[in-house]
Structures are given as C-alpha cells and as structure tokens.
Amino acid sequence: MGLLSLGTPLPWEEAKNYADYIRHHGIKQFLWIYHKLKDKQNDCLLWGDEVEYMVIAFDEENKNAKLSLRLYEILNELQKEEEAALKNPNSDKMVKTSWKPEYGAYMLEGTPGVPYGGTLKELLQVESNMKYRRQLAAKYMKPNEVPITIASFPRLGCQGQFLEPHYEPKGEASRSLFVPDEIINPHARFPTLTANIRKRRGSKVAINMPIFHDIKTPKPFIDPTIPRNRNLFPEDKEAAEGMALPDHIYMDAMVFGMGCCCLQITFQACNIEEARRLYDQLANIGPIMLALTAAAPIYRGYLSDVDCRWNVIAGSVDDRTKEERGLEPLKNNRFVINKSRYDSIDCYISTDKTFKPEYNDLDLVYDKEICKNLMDNGIDELLARHVAHLFIRDPLVIFKESLEEQNDENVSDHFENIQSTNWQTMRFKPPPPNSNIGWRVEFRSMEIQITDFENAAFAVFIVLLTRAILSYGLNFYIPISKVDENMKMAHRRDAVLSEKFWFRKNVFEKNNIMYDDYVNVDNDNISIQQQNVHNNNNSLDNKSISIEDEYEQMSIDNIINGDGDKFPGLITLINHYLESINIDIESRCILGKYLEFVKKKAKGEIQTTAKWIREFVRSHPKYQQDSVVTQEINYDLMKTIEKIQKGEAETPELLGNFKV
Numbered sequence: 001m002g003l004l005s006l007g008t009p010l011p012w013e014e015a016k017n018y019a020d021y022i023r024h025h026g027i028k029q030f031l032w033i034y035h036k037l038k039d040k041q042n043d044c045l046l047w048g049d050e051v052e053y054m055v056i057a058f059d060e061e062n063k064n065a066k067l068s069l070r071l072y073e074i075l076n077e078l079q080k081e082e083e084a085a086l087k088n089p090n091s092d093k094m095v096k097t098s099w100k101p102e103y104g105a106y107m108l109e110g111t112p113g114v115p116y117g118g119t120l121k122e123l124l125q126v127e128s129n130m131k132y133r134r135q136l137a138a139k140y141m142k143p144n145e146v147p148i149t150i151a152s153f154p155r156l157g158c159q160g161q162f163l164e165p166h167y168e169p170k171g172e173a174s175r176s177l178f179v180p181d182e183i184i185n186p187h188a189r190f191p192t193l194t195a196n197i198r199k200r201r202g203s204k205v206a207i208n209m210p211i212f213h214d215i216k217t218p219k220p221f222i223d224p225t226i227p228r229n230r231n232l233f234p235e236d237k238e239a240a241e242g243m244a245l246p247d248h249i250y251m252d253a254m255v256f257g258m259g260c261c262c263l264q265i266t267f268q269a270c271n272i273e274e275a276r277r278l279y280d281q282l283a284n285i286g287p288i289m290l291a292l293t294a295a296a297p298i299y300r301g302y303l304s305d306v307d308c309r310w311n312v313i314a315g316s317v318d319d320r321t322k323e324e325r326g327l328e329p330l331k332n333n334r335f336v337i338n339k340s341r342y343d344s345i346d347c348y349i350s351t352d353k354t355f356k357p358e359y360n361d362l363d364l365v366y367d368k369e370i371c372k373n374l375m376d377n378g379i380d381e382l383l384a385r386h387v388a389h390l391f392i393r394d395p396l397v398i399f400k401e402s403l404e405e406q407n408d409e410n411v412s413d414h415f416e417n418i419q420s421t422n423w424q425t426m427r428f429k430p431p432p433p434n435s436n437i438g439w440r441v442e443f444r445s446m447e448i449q450i451t452d453f454e455n456a457a458f459a460v461f462i463v464l465l466t467r468a469i470l471s472y473g474l475n476f477y478i479p480i481s482k483v484d485e486n487m488k489m490a491h492r493r494d495a496v497l498s499e500k501f502w503f504r505k506n507v508f509e510k511n512n513i514m515y516d517d518y519v520n521v522d523n524d525n526i527s528i529q530q531q532n533v534h535n536n537n538n539s540l541d542n543k544s545i546s547i548e549d550e551y552e553q554m555s556i557d558n559i560i561n562g563d564g565d566k567f568p569g570l571i572t573l574i575n576h577y578l579e580s581i582n583i584d585i586e587s588r589c590i591l592g593k594y595l596e597f598v599k600k601k602a603k604g605e606i607q608t609t610a611k612w613i614r615e616f617v618r619s620h621p622k623y624q625q626d627s628v629v630t631q632e633i634n635y636d637l638m639k640t641i642e643k644i645q646k647g648e649a650e651t652p653e654l655l656g657n658f659k660v
Contacts, residue, residue, distance in 0.1 A: 007188075007401035011199075018403060023414075026391065027373060027415070033412060036433075040271060043271065043439070044268075047116050047268065047463055049265050050264040051111070052102055053137060053147040054153060055145055055147060056068065057144055058144045058146070059144070060144070064161060064631050065635045066163055066164040067156070070141075071101060071104075071105045071108065072186070074141060075099055075108065078108075096132055097111070097133050102185065102258075103190055104183060104185065105183055106163075107261065110133040112129050130452035134147055149448045149455065150641060151296035157301075158225070158300055168180060173191040174253040175204060175233040183255050184254075188399075202321055205252060207316055208251075209249045209251075209305075210249075211305060219247075220247050221627070238252070249304055251316070254317060256316050258313060260313060265459055265462050267440060268438045268440045278441045280348045282476075284476050289445055293446045294308050294495065294608045295447040295450075298617070299312065301629050303617060307491065307610035311491055317340060317341060317421075319393075334367075344483060358547045366389040371384045386428070395418055398417070402414070425443075425445045427441065453597075453655070454660075457593075457595075457598055464591070471580070472573065472577070476507060477504060479551075493610075499555075501553065505566065557604070593658065597656070612651070613637065615653075616640065
C-alpha cells in the first residue's frame with residue numbers, strides 16, 4: 001500500500017503541472033534524510049510480514065462466491081481494537097496486529113502489531129500471529145463471509161454477479177468494460193490514482209494474459225464476453241481496435257492487478273550499507289520465490305497459460321504514454337522507458353566489494369540532472385542513479401494541501417509520493433524523518449499462499465536466508481539483465497519443474513571465513529563446494545574471471561536444495577547458519593519443518609498453489625475442457641480453500657503431510 005494522505009486530490013490535468021515541484025522537493029527531502037542518517041549504526045534486526053486477504057461472501061443458494069465490498073466496516077472494527085491497545089500503555093496485552101486498507105474495497109492488509117526482532121524465538125511466533133490475524137478478521141465478518149488468502153480472484157470481471165453488493169461496470173475513474181468503480185477503495189487516493197494513470201497514459205491500461213488452450217478451447221480464442229460494442233466512454237472502442245489480443249485474456253483496469261494479494265517482507269538493517277547489500281543480494285532471489293510461490297493461474301473466469309500475477313500488476317499500473325513506450329517519437333515526454341513502474345529492479349545499488357560495474361548491464365534510464373544534483377550533494381553514483389531512475393516517473397496523486405510550504409527537513413511526503421509508486425521486486429526504504437526507524441529493504445515478489453503455515457514457511461525462509469547472507473558474506477550477483485530473464489521464466493506454467501534460472505555458481509568469496517566453517521560440517525556437498533572455491537581462487541584471481549563464467553542456468557530444485565556436486569543449495573546454507581548458533585532442539589524442529597516444506601516445494605513433491613488450482617478446475621465434474629472457470633467451479637474452489645485454511649480438508653498434493 002502506498003502513501004495514504006488526507007486532502008483534496010488533483011485531477012491529472014492539474015497534477016501534471018506540479019510534477020517538477022514534487023520531484024524537486026522530493027530530492028531535497030531525500031538529501032536531508034541521507035545526510036542526517038547515513039551514519040546511523042547498530043540498528044537491530046527488525047522485520048515484519050504483510051499478508052493480504054480477500055473478503056469472500058458465499059451465496060449458498062445460488063452457489064456463488066463473491067467479493068464482499070465491506071472493507072471499511074470490517075477495517076473500522078479491527079482498527080478500534082488496535083487503537084484501544086495503543087492508548088493503554090499500562091495494559092499487559094501486546095498489540096498483536098495492525099490493519100491497513102488496500103486498493104480493492106474487498107481487501108485487507110494485516111501485519112504484526114509490532115515488528116519481530118532478531119531472535120529465533122520470534123521466528124516461532126510468525127505462524128501463530130498469522131492465524132490470530134485471520135481469526136480476528138473473521139470475527140468482524142458476516143456469517144457468510146470468510147477472509148481468504150488467494151493471489152487472484154478467479155471470477156473478477158466476469159459477466160454476472162461477482163461482487164456483494166452488485167454494481168454495473170460504468171465507473172468514471174476506471175471506465176472499465178468489466179468492473180465498477182465501487183470495487184475500488186473509496187479513499188480519495190485510489191480512484192484518483194486509477195483515473196490519473198488512464199489520463200496520463202492516454203488510454204485505459206491493456207493487460208493481456210495468454211489463454212491456456214485446453215482440448216476444447218477455440219483456436220484462435222476470441223473472448224465472446226467482451227462488450228465490444230459498448231458506447232458509454234470514448235475508451236470503450238479500444239478493445240475492438242486491437243487492445244484485446246486474440247488467444248489472450250483481456251483486462252482493462254487497475255483492479256485486475258492491484259486487486260491481487262501477495263506476501264511481502266520488510267527488514268530493518270543495522271545501517272545503510274547493510275540495507276543496500278541486502279537489496280542487491282535478494283534481487284535475484286525475487287524471481288526464484290515468485291516461481292516457487294506461484295498462485296495465480298486464472299483471470300476473468302479463464303485459465304491462463306501463466307502461473308503468476310506479476311505481469312498482470314505491471315500492466316495494470318502502466319502509465320507510460322505511447323512516446324515512453326517507444327511507439328511514437330519523443331515530443332512531449334522526456335524518456336523512452338522500457339518497463340512499467342511496477343516491475344523488477346533495473347540496477348544494483350550496493351558499494352560492497354563483491355559488486356562489479358558489469359553487473360549493471362542494462363541501459364539504465366535516469367534523470368541526469370537529478371543524478372548530478374545528488375552526486376554534487378555527496379551521494380555516491382550507484383545510489384544517485386537509483387534515485388534518479390525512480391524520479392523519471394511523474395507523481396500520480398498530488399493532494400492540493402501538500403503544495404503548501406513544507407519543511408523539507410521534517411517531512412518526506414514528496415519523496416514518498418514517487419518512491420512509493422515505483423512498485424519493484426525490491427524497495428530500498430530510507431528512514432522516515434524524526435523517527436527511530438532505520439534503513440530498510442522490502443522483498444516484494446512472493447505470491448500469497450492459501451494457509452498460514454505456507455505463508456509462515458516462506459516468510460521464515462526469507463528471514464533465515466538474509467541471516468545467512470550477512471553472516472557468511474554470500475554473493476548472489478549476476479548481471480541484472482539475467483534477473484530480468486529469470487522474471488520472465490518465473491511466470492511460465494509450472495516453472496518450478498520445467499524451467500531453469502540463471503544463478504551464480506560460486507556464492508563464496510576469497511578469504512571468506514565460511515570456508516573453515518564448512519570444513520567442519522559433515523556434508524559432502526559443502527566440502528566439494530569449498531574445495532572448488534579454493535581451487536578457483538588459488539589458480540585465478542577473482543577479478544580476472546569473466547562475468548559469463550560466474551553464473552549458469554539451474555533448476556529451482558538445485559538452487560534451493562543443491563545439485564549434489566558443486567552447488568550446496570540455499571537450504572544447506574541456512575541449515576549451516578542454524579547449526580552455528582545456539583538453538584534448542586524444539587525450535588530447530590519447528591524451523592526445520594518450514595525448511596522441509598520449502599525443500600519439497602522446490603523438488604516438486606508438493607505442488608505450487610497455481611498447479612493445484614489449475615488441476616482442481618480441470619478435474620471438476622462441471623469443467624468442459626474449454627478453459628472456462630464457471631460460477632459453480634469457482635464456488636467449489638473457494639469452499640475447498642476455506643476448508644483447507646481451517647484444516648478441514650486433506651490436500652497432500654498441496655501441503656504434503658504438514659499440518660495447518
């Protein structure tokens with residue numbers, strides 16, 4: 001969720017006139033934060049997860065599962081409990097949860113009430129806190145409503161009724177052929193963001209996901225449910241004029257992407273250098289985890305030929321004009337931009353000794369004047385280029401009140417206006433002014449899973465991986481262009497088993513203390529890897545090895561579990577970290593259960609959520625082998641998911657023998 005301000009939002013016709021003003025003061029605010037806090041040291045590890053829920057309303061009589069638009073009724077009750085606890089500092093009751101709205105009027109975002117610390121004991125609280133959040137959210141729902149954690153709602157935008165209450169698609173903000181504006185969070189930011197993206201772009205967004213061709217799916221597939229002859233808004237003709245591609249599922253509104261749910265993890269580092277290092281090292285973990293958590297195979301009632309939500313979201317907020325997309329010569333815009341503002345990162349930012357300039361091999365688009373300004377004011381080139389790259393974007397929502405004189409030393413609203421609407425796989429987060437919060441990074445690629453056990457397992461895995469990265473100085477650098485390739489591969493159907501991903505062959509550096517630690521571990525994989533590292537470094541200086549020789553394509557199984565020869569696998573590295581610290585047997589068993597789940601998921605012994613959903617649909621007795629997910633199929637799917645979340649349904653293909 002982006003910056004939520006109160007005030008009067010400006011329509012795009014007015015807002016665009018203040019873009020340079022916002023950029024100018026945003027950079028000033030960043031510089032104040034940087035110079036005030038760049039030397040901030042010894043912040044302890046704090047971290048938290050964000051879980052997004054959809055509120056599903058069941059119509060038992062008509063066998064229909066719909067999205068309930070009661071966001072604020074439910075949210076108000078949840079926030080009352082949170083506020084009451086905060087106002088009573090003498091209470092023994094800890095604030096366990098915190099709740100925020102999201103883009104969809106059917107969505108809730110739940111986080112721990114306070115961040116977790118760096119102890120293993122707190123890692124063991126993650127799953128129970130997630131379960132408590134789900135129970136608390138359900139407490140304020142109607143008897144027929146359920147908080148469901150699913151990445152994309154299968155029937156969003158279909159003909160018929162998919163909302164409770166029902167509205168017709170004729171909203172002014174989105175002008176969608178498929179969804180009404182009532183589906184959007186009514187906070188002024190969200191309808192304005194929706195309308196301003198459309199106006200800035202010069203058309204509605206156009207999202208096209210390839211159809212899954214089943215036995216009876218027409219070839220070519222031309223969607224018969226698109227109202228191509230509607231004449232309510234000027235944009236209505238876009239679908240018929242080529243925006244809706246053959247053999248694709250066409251979507252035309254921001255909610256199709258920003259209405260998806262995900263699992264995100266934010267870490268506070270001990271200082272800015274550590275934050276920048278984590279940002280870089282986790283960058284190539286993003287595509288791996290996207291494929292491993294794949295959970296979104298259905299859009300607008302059709303089975304797609306992809307498993308993930310990411311490209312849908314990227315398309316849903318793509319505000320680039322034709323000039324910026326390279327479709328017309330530059331005349332009114334400044335840059336040709338090769339990606340949506342929601343996409344994978346475009347550059348590394350750490351000055352760590354393991355970084356090589358060759359890794360930043362994309363032709364980065366950035367504002368050279370802003371970059372020079374930052375460097376003239378003491379920002380190193382890598383960080384200056386990163387910020388200047390973010391600031392090629394226009395601010396999309398400007399509140400009239402924010403244009404009044406602000407003290408750039410005490411606020412960061414203008415910086416966050418642009419920073420928070422660059423939705424990338426990683427986010428580098430400076431501390432808010434006048435707070436005790438440190439430098440942070442946010443890991444953003446994972447899809448939400450059905451159960452709290454699964455979400456806890458992936459959250460704990462990522463947290464433990466960061467500890468291994470920092471403890472052992474692990475190096476996951478590959479050229480950033482290869483990270484982009486990995487993102488593309490992650491979307492493919494059943495990518496966990498069918499695709500290979502670029503990954504670094506040698507994750508250790510010369511003179512790393514990890515070498516000696518590995519010798520003492522009874523693990524052939526580690527011994528071989530360590531010996532290979534010594535051989536490589538003794539025979540050839542690390543800097544003289546060509547970049548192309550540093551990485552190769554690996555399966556996700558090999559990346560996570562090792563290849564039995566040269567590459568130890570991420571779980572082996574995490575296990576070594578756990579063995580190096582003081583941990584009791586009970587805690588080790590619980591954490592081991594999470595790691596074992598991730599291990600089995602990577603091996604394909606447990607299906608991804610996307611594969612399980614796809615097979616549920618294809619094996620449903622009412623499925624016609626035509627890629628169509630009917631109202632009844634969707635109802636049965638949501639009902640089954642509800643039972644799985646409650647532990648009332650056995651699904652070994654999805655969860656193995658693990659208990660939820």
